[in-house]
Amino acid sequence: MRRAYLGLIRKEFIQVWRDPKMLGIIFAMPVVQLLLLGYAVNVDVKNITLDVYDFDRSRTSRELVSAMKAGDYFLPTEEAFVREATPVWDLDARFKDGSAEMALIISNGFSSGLARGDSVTVGVLADGADANSARTGLGYCAQIVNRYSRRVTGVSPPVEIRHRFLYNPEAESVNYMVPGIVATLLMMVTVMLTSMAIVRERETGTLEQLMVTPIKVHTLLLGKLTTFAILGLFEATLALTIGVLWFGIPFVGSPLLLFALAGLFLLTTLGMGMFFSTITSTQQQAMFLAWFFAIFAILTSGFFTPISNMPPLIQRITYLNPMRYFMSIIRGIMMKGAGLVDLLPEIGALIVFGAVIFSFSMIRFHKRVG
Amino acid sequence: MHRIRFIVRKEILHILRDVRSLIIVIAMPIMMTFLYGYAINLDIENVTISIVDFDHSRESRDLTGSFYNSPHFSRPKVPVDPLDPESILRSARSSAILYIKPGFGQALGNGEEHTLGMTIDGSDAILAAAVQSYSNVVLRDFLLERVPHGVPVPGIMISPRVFYNPDLKSAHFFVPGLVAILMMMISALLTSITIAKEKETGTMEQLLTAPVRPSEILVGKLLPYILIALLDGILVLVFAKVVFGVPFVGAPLLLLGFGLVYVAAALSIGILISSLVATQQVAMMIALLTTMLPSVMLSGFIFAVKNMPVPLQAVSYLIPARYFVAIIRGIMLKGAGADVLAVHGLGLVVLMASLLLVAGRRFKTRVD
Numbered sequence: 001m002r003r004a005y006l007g008l009i010r011k012e013f014i015q016v017w018r019d020p021k022m023l024g025i026i027f028a029m030p031v032v033q034l035l036l037l038g039y040a041v042n043v044d045v046k047n048i049t050l051d052v053y054d055f056d057r058s059r060t061s062r063e064l065v066s067a068m069k070a071g072d073y074f075l076p077t078e079e080a081f082v083r084e085a086t087p088v089w090d091l092d093a094r095f096k097d098g099s100a101e102m103a104l105i106i107s108n109g110f111s112s113g114l115a116r117g118d119s120v121t122v123g124v125l126a127d128g129a130d131a132n133s134a135r136t137g138l139g140y141c142a143q144i145v146n147r148y149s150r151r152v153t154g155v156s157p158p159v160e161i162r163h164r165f166l167y168n169p170e171a172e173s174v175n176y177m178v179p180g181i182v183a184t185l186l187m188m189v190t191v192m193l194t195s196m197a198i199v200r201e202r203e204t205g206t207l208e209q210l211m212v213t214p215i216k217v218h219t220l221l222l223g224k225l226t227t228f229a230i231l232g233l234f235e236a237t238l239a240l241t242i243g244v245l246w247f248g249i250p251f252v253g254s255p256l257l258l259f260a261l262a263g264l265f266l267l268t269t270l271g272m273g274m275f276f277s278t279i280t281s282t283q284q285q286a287m288f289l290a291w292f293f294a295i296f297a298i299l300t301s302g303f304f305t306p307i308s309n310m311p312p313l314i315q316r317i318t319y320l321n322p323m324r325y326f327m328s329i330i331r332g333i334m335m336k337g338a339g340l341v342d343l344l345p346e347i348g349a350l351i352v353f354g355a356v357i358f359s360f361s362m363i364r365f366h367k368r369v370g
Numbered sequence: 371m372h373r374i375r376f377i378v379r380k381e382i383l384h385i386l387r388d389v390r391s392l393i394i395v396i397a398m399p400i401m402m403t404f405l406y407g408y409a410i411n412l413d414i415e416n417v418t419i420s421i422v423d424f425d426h427s428r429e430s431r432d433l434t435g436s437f438y439n440s441p442h443f444s445r446p447k448v449p450v451d452p453l454d455p456e457s458i459l460r461s462a463r464s465s466a467i468l469y470i471k472p473g474f475g476q477a478l479g480n481g482e483e484h485t486l487g488m489t490i491d492g493s494d495a496i497l498a499a500a501v502q503s504y505s506n507v508v509l510r511d512f513l514l515e516r517v518p519h520g521v522p523v524p525g526i527m528i529s530p531r532v533f534y535n536p537d538l539k540s541a542h543f544f545v546p547g548l549v550a551i552l553m554m555m556i557s558a559l560l561t562s563i564t565i566a567k568e569k570e571t572g573t574m575e576q577l578l579t580a581p582v583r584p585s586e587i588l589v590g591k592l593l594p595y596i597l598i599a600l601l602d603g604i605l606v607l608v609f610a611k612v613v614f615g616v617p618f619v620g621a622p623l624l625l626l627g628f629g630l631v632y633v634a635a636a637l638s639i640g641i642l643i644s645s646l647v648a649t650q651q652v653a654m655m656i657a658l659l660t661t662m663l664p665s666v667m668l669s670g671f672i673f674a675v676k677n678m679p680v681p682l683q684a685v686s687y688l689i690p691a692r693y694f695v696a697i698i699r700g701i702m703l704k705g706a707g708a709d710v711l712a713v714h715g716l717g718l719v720v721l722m723a724s725l726l727l728v729a730g731r732r733f734k735t736r737v738d
Contacts, residue, residue, distance in 0.1 A: 046677055159486065309415055
């Protein structure tokens with residue numbers, strides 16, 4: 001039994017080894033994903049092209065404009081200063097061909113109003129087609145105008161909040177994304193490879209050949225699953241190493257705890273992969289189903305946007321997504337040094353989820369084979 | 371031409387026979403539209419915040435009320451542990467803790483200066499920045515409410531106006547890009563897999579011995595997938611329009627024209643991949659790595675290309691989705707015409723032509 005099991009794992013590894021393209025992908029996947037996500041996911045929106053229409057032409061208005069120019073948030077367009085008197089509705093054309101992303105309009109009476117102690121208004125227009133950049137740009141704009149407003153009026157609020165940031169004081173989004181990528185890799189590799197590999201043996205008929213050998217069905221299955229678990233953990237370790245060495249992300253908590261819980265998480269993903277293999281009959285179907293699940297799992301795991309931000313119905317659905325729990329676990333351990341006690345609810349959920357899906361799929365697999 | 375029809379018929383039969391795959395190909399776009407339009411909201415709301423009130427005054431209770439009544443913040447499910455308050459951040463049950471120190475109510479009554487402390491879980495940099503600015507807004511509104519009416523507040527207000535997507539709705543932002551991603555996925559992935567499958571099962575050789583030219587096999591095999599890709603794109607647009615009210619301002623025919631060029635580019639990538647691999651599994655992994663990920667990450671679908679480091683920006687010029695995302699957003703949301711989109715259109719056409727050339731050559735040499 002033990003020998004058969006070890007032999008099977010060897011067979012699986014030889015199979016992976018023999019396919020240099022597959023091997024290359026297994027190495028390239030974490031590297032490419034990390035580099036793409038680590039560098040592309042840049043939340044610092046910089047150099048927003050800004051048209052300035054200054055109808056006030058006063059010292060105060062020019063000061064506001066230079067306050068906007070300071071820092072590298074906004075890039076006032078040269079042209080805009082020349083065309084100060086151009087009607088504002090021309091902006092539609094400027095936004096359409098991409099020459100400007102935002103516009104600041106300072107109307108007549110801006111400085112005189114301020115001097116009287118009134119509340120004056122400046123117009124800020126944004127191209128909302130890229131909602132992400134527009135939102136950030138509006139935020140920057142509000143910050144700068146508020147700061148300038150406080151300075152020029154000399155009014156500061158009597159009560160202030162002093163903010164302190166824990167865990168990620170430099171506010172590096174890479175620190176937050178890399179643990180998420182590791183979780184994604186673990187999930188995708190194990191679910192996809194497991195479901196496709198089992199179906200493949202069935203499709204090509206080699207599963208039946210294996211069945212007639214004296215190896216028991218569950219030994220066969222465990223051998224396969226162990227291989228993919230090892231591959232998944234290897235990918236995750238590779239990604240973590242690159243994350244720590246290349247991107248310099250911190251690893252505060254216990255690596256041992258993370259590995260143990262990654263193993264627990266793999267129980268759920270291998271179970272899912274096995275389940276998909278029992279309800280499909282071709283590799284293509286298995287792949288589609290795994291892909292369908294992967295997209296759902298990634299989008300509802302809190303990887304890109306926090307779960308608390310989702311509508312209540314979706315929030316309830318996320319409880320059915322094992323990745324949701326592992327996402328909190330890996331981010332908690334790596335960034336915050338969370339321990340076993342902090343993560344108890346997540347661990348409990350993974351145990352229940354893993355036990356149910358794993359045993360259910362095993363039973364289904366036996367039935368299909370029988 | 372006649373022979374191509376037979377290949378097309380064979381391929382369509384293959385597709386129709388595999389009902390499960392077909393269901394997923396139709397269900398996937400709907401699920402993605404639903405999730406991106408409904409679940410993924412870039413506007414951060416309902417951040418859980420714990421409030422530790424040491425002041426116990428009417429004012430501190432009012433401030434607590436202001437925080438929880440604001441749409442930005444909500445109450446966490448578990449109370450904060452007074453002995454180890456930060457454990458609630460460590461276990462991610464709450465995103466921030468506001469400390470109201472003793473003397474807050476008194477200071478407010480006397481008009482004295484006072485400072486509140488707030489500890490924010492900074493692990494998610496975006497969320498943390500949002501918490502910081504929202505908390506300032508809530509506090510400002512709270513203080514403004516206490517100013518007697520009629521007294522003018524000096525200062526500069528902002529009157530924002532957003533073009534094309536006034537409420538910055540995430541569905542309007544994501545759906546055009548989603549069409550680009552789905553069309554890429556369907557075209558590149560399905561083609562590479564269907565050709566790899568014929569190779570893996572050995573039926574490709576059978577097909578080649580039949581009295582049809584390799585180019586005819588290729589065209590015949592690809593036509594149904596062009597149809598599926600376009601169908602999926604239209605499905606997403608209709609679904610988005612009906613459910614999320616995503617507008618379509620520009621010319622649909624212009625979009626269709628660019629869409630065909632884009633699909634041709636994606637199919638060329640699919641052919642290229644299939645010429646490199648022997649099994650479906652490898653084809654799928656390569657397709658995932660070379661089309662899906664870059665199309666999602668480097669096309670401007672979520673993150674604007676111009677904020678990326680220069681090397682990544684250079685890579686993005688090789689990604690068809692980069693051009694198509696700009697085109698489809700321009701047409702759908704801004705009603706941009708061909709003149710404005712010429713630059714992106716030209717980039718897409720050039721890229722498509724070179725991909726097609728390389729793919730065609732590779733397919734021929736492989737077949738011989």
